[in-house]
Amino acid sequence: MSNLLPLAGRSAIVTGGARGIGKGIVLELARAGADVLIADLLEDAMQATADEVRALGRRALTRRVDVTDATQVQAMVDEAVAAFGALGILVNCAGVISIRPVADLSEKDWDVVMDVNAKGTFLGCRAALAPMRGQGWGRIINVASIAGKEGFPNLAHYSASKFAVVGFTNALAKEVAQEGITVNAICPGVVRTYMWDRLADEWKQEGESVEDSWARHQLTLIPQGRAQTPEDMGRMALFLATMDNVTGQSVNVDGGFTFH
Incomplete structure (x- = not known):
């Protein structure tokens, strides 16, 4: 593999990487030279995506992970480090949604969405910090949403979870800003x-x-x-993975849907 590839020698984890936006990010990172651990709950889709990564000449691992379980998330990071020798890039893309007005929203509805989207992002970031700090380099990319910047009817709980990701991303970026680690979010529009x-x-x-x-x-x-397309999100993830001085940002990829 050519050393001219921008991510040659790097390794990545992408949660929710079996299909959709996550798959688009997995394949773009692999095209740029990264080896990838794909974490998801969809076994067949994970294997299919891993096969596409291998066809690009990169190493691919799959792991069934519940991102709300701290033990499973830590084991995911440990496996990537053991297999690849390092962990350079973490993309937190696993997410869920449900559609209900607040008046009909149960505590369980709220908890499921917040646990996967917000807590899952936190757990992934926390687990990745140690190996990234140990090597003095890391790229954390959280997948938020334009619903993390603007509320939508019947999606208050989803918007709350994505607003949380945006705020968490900015705060963590400031914590690790002098350690060679950047932390950014992608806010997809209509994909x-x-x-x-x-x-x-x-x-x-x-x-x-x-x-x-x-x-x-x-x-x-x-x-x-x-x-927009999953490939669009992959290209933004690649940009963020290769930029040294972009951190704490939540970048819209939305065709002009929103301006903030």
Whole structure:
């Protein structure tokens, strides 16, 4: 593999890396030269994505991980360090969503979304700090959302979890800013994943199909008039993984959806 690849010799963990945005990030990091541990709960999808990484000439591991379990998260990091010799990049992409107005929101609804999206991010970051500090270099990339900057109806709990990720990212970045570790977040806009299909179905108008709803949301919500892709998120992750002086930021990749 050419030493000109920007991530040659680096290794990464991507949680939620089996499909969707996570897969887009996994493949972009691999194309840039990184070996990747893919952590997810979807065994078949993980294996398929790992096969694509290996086809690019990189090493790939898969591990079934519940990101809300500190023991499992620590074991994930330990495996990556043991297999690759180091851990340079952590991408916290595992996430869940549900759709309910606050009046109908149960404590369990709240807890599930907050545990995966916010606590899972915290646990991943905490576990990765020791190996990154030990080598004086690290890149932590948390996947938040434009819903972490702007609230959406029936998604208050999801927005709360992603606002938490944005704030946590900025605070942690300041803690480790002089240790060679950067911490940033990607805020995806409208990406056609399982989550957005559910929203298109929930928000469709009378007589409208899911496909019609999806098309309308692209045209009405996105100034560019087209959805973003997992590959777009992968390219932003690669940018953040290769920049030394960008830290504490939550970067929108949303086609102009929001400005803050």
